[in-house]
Amino acid sequence: MKATASLLLALAAVGAPGPVRAQMTGNIESIEGRAADALTLPFSAAECDGNVAVTMRFRMVPDRNQLDFWRGTGTTDCSTEAARAPDTRTCTPLTIGTDTTISGATEVPLTVTVGEILDCTGSDGDFRVYALAASGAATTEPIPDGEFVYFDLTLKRTGPSAPSGLTGEDGENVLTVRWTSSESDLREQRIYVSAGGCPAGGSDGGTAGWTLYDTLSGDASSATVDPDSIGLMVGDEAGIGVTSVDQAGNESALSTVCVTRIETTGFCEHRGGCPNDCSVGRVGAGGAPGPSAFVLVLAAGCAILRRRRRP
């Protein structure tokens, strides 16, 4: 009986609720120059070089002296003492120039630069940046669960490969270029023109001296240039260049091709002209009439069938 009572007391002691420890949380609120839905994209060379600002916010911060920042590669766990101990450390202590003193606050906003949390002169890769609630900087003290947060960040300074297989098509009304993207998952592709003639030897890979003409989706493989829009006369030659831009915003080297505005004869010109009565003849607004009207008739036919269905 006595033993049973002791056991019950022990169980009660174990099961009794203790003080609830709040879980520290944090998030990246904004990155300078980025939309709110682009915060998880890799940091580019331009962002590193421009040292853009990254604003974070920490909540439910424990009562410690300061936030202590560490960075590990991949998914390295910097919350362990071994990862921070001088002899065994696998993480790198970060020096945050902004004041990281907590001063008893439970919610801490903090703005840092990319260069403070990532090594912009180092290799591309995935990194995990830890913010520890600690008594001092570069702490090697144990950090309990719930008193740290981390962010997974990616550095991608290397740009995508330049588009390959670029070919140009001469024309009178339109100049066309086609290419093969060297990478998938591109953010966009940029079309440049050099209307003052085709640069001898093409381009050194840079876009200096070229004018941005258009920006296309990442999966585009052809583009057209209106020769009138760049002031090209019949017989003139122009350069057209294409670059790829990855999700981080890194732009590839420029691939170029030369095209010439030539004089051509289309169907109407060959027959000495066509009547032009757009107000009567057009089925759709703008462009050639497509098969959409045909599809509409099919849809109407199906609707009639359904209405006539017997109960």
Added chain:
Amino acid sequence: MNARLTATVLGAALMALGAASPARAQFDEYARPQGAMASPEWFAFELRVGPYQPDGDASFDAIFGSDDGLLLESELDVLLLRIPYVGFLGIGGTIGWAHYSAGALQVGTNARAQEETTLTLIPMSLLGSLRIDVLARELGIPFAFVGKLGMSIIPWDAETGGHQDGSGVTFGLRWGAQLALELDFFEPRTARALDEEWGINHSYLFVELFGSLADSPMPVGDHFTWVVGLGFTL
């Protein structure tokens, strides 16, 4: 004659009738009049495809060569009047699409440039039709003949390198003569189910000779060509 003999003869006769019944039943179901069990027949709807090449324009041949487009077309007719032992008189319309493209000619060399020149047609028509289906309805021969006559209306659009060179509408006469094979003959039960479920009275495959004399102000009519397709009366 005793009763046993009578029963034997009667039984043999019934078996002989039974053995012949599948083919006869098929014919009967096909040839049955469209009475109370059939839904009303008000429309004919057709989908068809065939070559189409504007006639009477040397420039078309010079630029597009033997490109015969491939005309995709649909037709919807209203069956206005049933003429006993003949068929239906109806009116209706068609709408289609055909597109031609080729490299423009380079001035000076006449070589083909990569810049495309195109001609797009939307052939439409308003037609009166006489659908002669007496063979199928009265004799169980699954063929119908349709004659059509009306106006051809063809909106067209010509472009080179994405720039519009011209567009408009050309009008003219249109005619058509169709031979249709009714499919009900092959699957009478399915045909009846289609009628009960969807209101489709008859389905048919057809070949149609037709022509469009839409030549002014832009010659985009094909004076004599053909289409094949699938049709339904509803």
